Amino acid sequence: MSTRNENPSGAAEPMIGATGLTKQYGRSQALRGASVTLRAGEILAVTGASGSGKSTLLHCLAGIVRPDEGEVSYGRERLDRASENRLSELRRTDFGVVFQFGQLIPELTVRDNVMLPLLLAGTDRAAAQDRADEWLERFGVRGQAALRPGELSGGQGQRVALARAWVTGPKAVFADEPTGALDSLAGEQVMTALVHAARESGAAVLLITHDAQIAAYADREVWLRDGAVHSGATPFAVQEAAHHEG
Amino acid sequence: MRADARIAWNLARGSDRREWWRIALTAVGALLATVFALAAITVASVRGQVSIPFGQGLLNQPGERSGVVVALLLLLIPVLGLLGQCARIGAVHRDRRMAGLRLAGASPAQVRRISALESAPACLAGSAGGLGAVAVALAVQGHTPPATAWVAFVVVVLGVPVAGALVSVLALRRVVASPLGEVRRVRPERGSRTLLVLSVAALPIAVGAYALVVRGSSPAAASFPMLVFGLVFLTGAGAVWTAGSSAAHIGRRLAESAKSPAVMIAAGRLRDDPWAAARTHATLLLVTVVGIAFVGVREVVLADLRGKGIHTPEGIAFYTTGIDLTGAAILVAFAISLFGLAVGTAESLATRRRGLAAQTAAGVPHTVLARATLLETALPLAPAVLLATIGGMAVHLAYTAVAAPGTVPSVLPLLVPVAVYAASLLAAATSLPLLRRMAHPAELRFA
C-alpha cells in the first residue's frame, strides 16, 4: 500500500512490550501468559473470539489495568509498576483510546469532547478549540462540532472518538473494536480515517477486533486464544511469514 | 396472580446490588413515613387537657399538641422527597425489564401487577417496621391510644404499601404504552415531572397542616400563619425553580467559556438536564427556608421571653422545649433531605458508571471527575440557597415586625444557609468513594 510506512517487517524499534501477562477477573482467567510487542508507527491487530482476552490485553498495554503477573514496558518505563497517577498521565498525554462506544461524554458537545484532553493538559481554551476543530476537520466531522454525541450517527461518533484520541498527538492509540457497532460501510470510513491518521502522525495503533476484514487494515496480526497468543505476530507484508506457525 | 408473584420474586432474587439498595432505602423511607404518621395520629388522638410526662408538659395542652401534629405532618414532605430519590435508583434498568416482559407477551395488567408486587413488599416491610417502632415507644411510655387511633394505624400501615404500588404502576405508564421505546431508552428520566408529582403530594400535607394550625381561630388570627405558610411555600417553590433555571443558565454560559475541564463537564451536565439539581435539592431548599425562618423566630421569642422577665427555669424550659423540639424536627427534615441528596448523587454516578470508566481509561484524572461531581451540586445550589435565604429572612423580618416591633432583627439566621450549603457539599462528597469504584476501568468490561 503506497500510503503505508514500509516497516512491518520489524525495522522499527519496540515501543510497548508485554511478556507473560496474566490477569484474573473473579473466577475467569482473562489472560494466561500473553506476550506481545507494539512497534513504533505500526498498526497491530489483535484478533480472537469473544472472551479470548483481547480487551484485557489492550487494557494492560495501555496502562488501564495492571496485570496480575508479567511485565509491560513502555520505553524504559515499567507500566505494571508505575503509580496510578503516572499511568493516568501517560494515558492522557502519550496514549489515546477509542472504545466501541461510550468514550464521549454525552452532555458535552462534540467540540468540547475533543477539547477535553487538551484542557486537561493545560492548553488554553482558544488554542484548544482551534486544535479540536482542526482534528474534527481531518476526520470529516467538523460540521458536527456543535452537536451532542447522541445526535451523531455511529460512524460519526467513532470518528469524533478518533479525533479525541489523536488531538493530543499520542505516540500510541489503543482501539478496542472501534467499528464493532457499525455497518460495514461506516466501519470502512472509520478504518480508513484511522489508518490515515496513524500514517500521518506516526502513532502506533493497537487494534482489537474479531473481524478479519478490519484486521486486514493492520500491518501485523496477533491471534489470541484462551488468554494467550495462539499465533504469533504475523506480518501481512511478508509472504513467508504467512506459513509461520504459532 | 401466583405466576405474577413468582415472576416478581424471581426478578427481585436475580437483581443486582443496586436493586437491593433501592429496596432497602425504600423500606427506610416507608418506615420514616409510617413513624411520623403514626406519631401524628397518636398525638392527635389525645383529647382535652391531660398530663403527659414528656417534653416539659408540651403535650398537655390541645394547642401545643396540634403544633406537634403539624410538625410531624410537615416531616412527611422530606420523606416523600427521599422516596422520590429512591424510586430513581435503577429506574432505567427496571423500566427496560418490564418493557422486556411486555415484549415477551405479558399483558399490560400483568406487568402492572408484577411491578406492584415488586414495590409493595419493600413498603410493607418499612411500614410494619414503623408500626413496631411506634408500638415499642408507646409501650415504653406506658401510653395506650384509643381504638380509633389503632384503626388509623392499620390504615396507614396498609396504605403505605398500597401507595407505593400505585406509584410504581403509575411510573410504568410509558412502559405499558410503548414497550419498544422503553427497551431502547438508555437515559434516566429528565425534566421536572418528578417535581410536579412531589408538589402534588406535598400540597395536601401543607394544606392539612395549615388547616390544623388555624383550626378554631378567627380569620384575622389565621392570616399571619397564612402569610408564613404562603411565604415559605412560595420561596421554596421559587428556590426550586431558581435551581432549575439557574442551572440551565449557568450551564450554558460556563459550557461556552469554561477553561477548566471539571467546570466544563459540570456545566455540560447542568445544561443537559437543568432540572436534575432541582429534583435532588427540592426538599432541601424548602427545609432551608423553614430553617432560616425558624432561627429568626426563635431569636425573637427568646428575646421576648427575656424582655417579659420570665426567669423561672420551669417557665423558660416550657417555651424552649417547644422551640427546641421544633428545631429538632427541622434538623430531622434537614438530615432526611441531605440523605436524599446523597442518594441522588450516588444514583447519578451509578447510572453513568461505564462512561466514567471510559473517561478514567482515557486519562481523565479522578480529581477532575470528583470536582465536576461536586460542582454539579454547588453551582445551581448557590443561587437557590440565596433565594431561600431571602424568603426565610422575609419571614423572620415579618415576625419581628409583628411580635416585637422596633427591635433589631437578628443576623443569626444568616448562618443557616451557610451551614446548609456546606452540609450539602459534604453530602454530595459522600458519593466520592463510590465514584472511585464506578470510574474504575474494570467497569469497562460490562457494556
Added chain:
Amino acid sequence: MSTRHILLGLLAGSPCHGYDLKRRYDELFPQARPLAYGQVYTTLQRLVRDDLAAVEGTDSDGGPERTLYRSTDRGADELAAWAQGVTPPAPFVTNEIFAKVVISLLVAGTEGGDRTAEAAMYLQAQRAAHMVRMHELTGLKTTPGADLSTVLSADYALAHLDADVRWMATTATRLTTLTAEVDAV
C-alpha cells in the same frame, strides 16, 4: 464468468476491434483473471459462427490490418436473456479448503500421525495466507484515488475471503468431531 457474454456486451454499443475489447475488459474488471488475446479471438470467432456477432469490416489505420466486429440481433437477444437471468446461487458447494481438510484427515489417518493437529495446522496456515491477501486487497481499495471498480472488486473478494476465514475459525474448533465422523463413514 462468461467471457462470451461479456464480449457480446462490450460489442453491443458500437463495433469494436479485438484489441479494444481486451483493453476495455481489463479496465472494467480490475483484479479479475487477465484476458489473453488468443482467448479474445477464439471467442469472437465462435460468436460469429453462432450468428451472435458479425464481421463489420476491416481497417488498417496505418498499421496492421484489424477486423471490426459488431453484435447481431440474435446476439442482442442472447445478451438480454443472460443479463436478466439469475445466477444460480451455489448449486454445488465446492470448497477446496474443506476438501483438503477431509482428505488430510483420511490420508494422515492411514499413516498413523496426529491427523487433527495436522488439519488444524493446515487451517492456520491457510488463514494466514487469506489474511495476507485480504491485507493486499484492503491496501488496493484504500489507496487514495482508487476507482470505484477497484473498490467494488476488492470488496467482493474481501467479503468472500472473510467468509472463508470465519468458516475456518469455526471448523478449527470442531475438528475432533469431524475426525470421528470421517472415521465412521
